[in-house]
Amino acid sequence: MTTETAPARPGEGTRPGAGPSRLRRLAETPEAGVVAACVVVFAALALTKPSFAGPVNLQGMGFDLAQYGLIAIGESLVILTGGIDLSVGALLGTGVILMSWLNVRAGLPAPLAVVIVLALTGLVGLVHGLAVTRLRMPPFVVTLVTYTVAQGVTLAVTSGTSITGISGFFGDLGQTYLAQVPVPLVIFAVVAVAAWFFLERTFAGRQVYAVGGNAEAARLAGIRGDRRVVAMYVTSSLLSGCAAVLVLGRMGVGSASGVGVGWELSAIAAAVIGGVSLVGGQGRILGIVAGTVLLELINNGLTTLQINSNYTNIVLGCVLGLAITADRLRARRVARRR
Structure with missing residues (x-):
């Protein structure tokens, strides 16, 4: 008579270390690499230039991180759906100018100017989403049009001059501290936690991943992918408007010179460096978040070390190139495993 034995549970009857350990799986995640890079870069810069780790410089980095971080999160949400948003930087610059104009030239209260600009940026995001989902227009083309128009609006409103005399309301948001921590950094942290909760802990957030991974499979599964895509474009544009409020508060003047120019590339770079697949x-x-921190560390570190600013874009471009290459290699590795 034979005796039947129950099938072994996963992990039973195997040699220790036969399967991938938890530590190894952690090391293979894209986030682990960029977090480690942040630690190494920060330590190296702090040892090279002690003032880099000083409270004044860290607070300055906190302000910058909040500005870039908000549009990086918005950009990433769009990329997760398989799209791209080239307008985040230009919308930010236009938002700065429109809020200044509404507050100073039109005489509107600062909170009302903020609400109007946020409504306009949200409407732009809605147009982006509908153009992509209903008209099936390429996201690159749709947002490139907005990028061009937004830059034109910025120059047309200001005629090349700055708008001064804005309300102190903006400064209260963009220049104040909460227990020595910049308020914009606190706002960024709140937005990051909210985005994490949405993507990781809600059914709608998982649908965003499903739509970006395979839109047709998501449709056959009954997921209303168009709604998720539109929502992400609206969120991206709204976060550009929110970042504009912080930038205006920090600058204290509505200026069209260089505000938001090229920031969309930094947002895309932060997303890709952080492991978001294009x-x-x-x-x-x-x-x-870690990708945004790494870019800010590099950017601020080059300034602290008094390296010619002309080399900053070269370094950031090389970092972006390496991140995109790593993204493609990671995608090929995943495809092979499947």
Whole structure:
């Protein structure tokens, strides 16, 4: 008579270390690499230039991180759906100018000017989403049009001059501290946590990943992908408007000179460095935040070390190139495993 034995549970009857350990799986995640890079870069810069780790410089980095971080999160949400938003930087610059004009030239209260600009940026995001989902227009083309128009509006409103005399309301948001921590950094942290909760803990957030991973499969599964895509474009544009409020508060003047120019590239770089796949469906908020931190460390470190600013874009471009290459290699590795 034979005796039947129950099938072994996963992990039972195997040699220790036969399967991938938890530590190894952690090391293989995209977020682990960029977080480690942040630690190494920060330590190296702090040892090279002690003032880099000083409270004044750290607070300054906190202000910058909040500005870039908000549009990086918005950009990443769009990329997760398989799209792209080239207008985030230009919308930010236009938002700065429109709020200044509404507050100073039109005489509107600062809170009302903020509400109007946020409504306008949200409307722009809605147009983006509908153009992509209903008209099936390429996201690159749709947002490139907005990028061009937004820059034109910025120059037309200001005629090349700055708008001064804005309300102190903006400064209260963009220049104040909460227990020595910049208020904009606190706002960024709140937005990051909210985005993490949405993507990781809600059914709608998982649908965003599903749509970005395979839109047709998501449709066959009954997911209303168009709604998720439109919502992400609206969120991206709204976050550009929110970042504009912080930038205006920090600057204290409505200026069209260089505000938001090229910031969309930094946002895309932060997303890709943080592990967001350009084909959509992959990426986490932790990696996006870490990618933004790494870019800010590099940018601020080059300034602290008094390296010619002309080399900053070269370094950031090389970092972006390496991140995109790593993204493609990671995608090929995942495809092979499947």
